[in-house]
Amino acid sequence: MFLTQQLPRIHSHFLISSLISHKPNPPKLFLITSTLLSESKPKPKPGPIPTSISHFSTLTPSTTLPQQQENIQLSTENLFFPPETDVASFKNATLSARILKGSNIVLGKYAGGSVDVVNADFVKSSVETKECPCDGIPEFALVGRSNVGKSSLLNSLVRRKKLALTSKKPGKTQCINHFRINDSWYLVDLPGYGYAAAPHEVRTDWAKFTKDYFLNRSNLVSVFLLIDASIPAKKIDLEYASWLGQNQIPMTLVFTKCDKRKKKKNGGKRPEENVQIFQELIREFFQTTPPWIMTSSMTNQGRDEILLHMSQLRNYWLKH
Ligand SMILES: Nc1nc2c(ncn2[C@@H]2O[C@H](COP(=O)(O)OP(=O)(O)OP(=O)(O)O)[C@@H](O)[C@H]2O)c(=O)[nH]1
Numbered sequence: 001m002f003l004t005q006q007l008p009r010i011h012s013h014f015l016i017s018s019l020i021s022h023k024p025n026p027p028k029l030f031l032i033t034s035t036l037l038s039e040s041k042p043k044p045k046p047g048p049i050p051t052s053i054s055h056f057s058t059l060t061p062s063t064t065l066p067q068q069q070e071n072i073q074l075s076t077e078n079l080f081f082p083p084e085t086d087v088a089s090f091k092n093a094t095l096s097a098r099i100l101k102g103s104n105i106v107l108g109k110y111a112g113g114s115v116d117v118v119n120a121d122f123v124k125s126s127v128e129t130k131e132c133p134c135d136g137i138p139e140f141a142l143v144g145r146s147n148v149g150k151s152s153l154l155n156s157l158v159r160r161k162k163l164a165l166t167s168k169k170p171g172k173t174q175c176i177n178h179f180r181i182n183d184s185w186y187l188v189d190l191p192g193y194g195y196a197a198a199p200h201e202v203r204t205d206w207a208k209f210t211k212d213y214f215l216n217r218s219n220l221v222s223v224f225l226l227i228d229a230s231i232p233a234k235k236i237d238l239e240y241a242s243w244l245g246q247n248q249i250p251m252t253l254v255f256t257k258c259d260k261r262k263k264k265k266n267g268g269k270r271p272e273e274n275v276q277i278f279q280e281l282i283r284e285f286f287q288t289t290p291p292w293i294m295t296s297s298m299t300n301q302g303r304d305e306i307l308l309h310m311s312q313l314r315n316y317w318l319k320h
């Protein structure tokens with residue numbers, strides 16, 4: 001079955017749901033840590049299991065995984081298939097091999113080409129959508145609560161420490177900042193929302209100008225909504241995800257700070273648990289799960305995977 005895409009933007013999580021939901025009893029896949037795979041392997045040393053070593057294994061739905069192990073369960077209906085993916089042609093093993101580590105993202109036929117960042121240059125700061133660069137090349141916007149790690153993620157993606165300015169104090173980024181990558185696409189760093197200390201007018205303006213940007217920027221391939229996975233879900237993040245969903249703005253959820261594993265400090269949950277809870281909370285806003293990925297700008301977890309995901313979205317966008 002081919003998933004065709006007629007819309008100017010990539011709304012695949014809306015389109016795919018209706019097609020996939022007709023499949024009777026889709027096979028279950030479980031994202032598990034590699035230590036769970038082989039019983040003959042020696043027991044891992046106690047301590048956190050980095051999600052960067054996570055991969056997929058096909059297990060029967062009845063297989064039970066030990067409760068104490070960190071894992072995220074996925075089934076085919078919770079995977080993100082890029083547009084025009086021939087879902088039916090994938091055998092489970094092939095499908096498993098095509099899922100990006102620490103995510104629900106399947107590599108489709110538009111994956112390919114070099115994903116390395118060779119050049120990254122700051123281009124301009126804009127306070128309105130109409131001031132943004134107008135050369136029409138594809139772009140991805142990083143959005144999320146103040147201090148969630150947008151600027152840090154941008155620096156991690158381009159392998160530069162200070163291309164985008166970061167700060168421990170929320171509210172550092174104030175404009176729409178365009179960074180040109182490899183002279184062919186943009187990464188856009190946006191100001192954070194939910195900064196309680198910001199004056200009311202600033203918060204209202206933020207909502208106005210970023211929402212205007214999302215709704216009117218025709219070369220916006222996808223929004224990357226950053227969520228802090230080291231703390232429990234915040235109402236404002238759920239509201240944001242819901243707004244993007246309602247307005248059919250293509251979105252990828254990027255879970256940040258997955259290196260922070262101190263349970264007590266982080267509301268008693270590990271990043272994997274917070275990721276799963278967030279999925280459950282947003283389920284009602286979407287017909288099916290949007291693409292999501294776990295990252296850390298400290299360890300660069302998820303960096304290469306995000307670049308691959310962006311590359312396949314870009315390749316698709318350029319061909320349509
Ligand atoms: N442990 C950890 N800390 C992070 C990570 N990403 C960002 N931080 C820290 O979080 C703080 C905020 O990071 P920024 O990248 O400035 O956050 P921002 O979302 O751009 O913030 P605003 O521009 O204020 O909206 C900084 O102290 C970063 O060092 C991460 O993956 N892991």
Ligand SMILES: [Mg+2]
Pocket residue numbers: 150151152165166172173189190
């Ligand atoms: Mg910032």
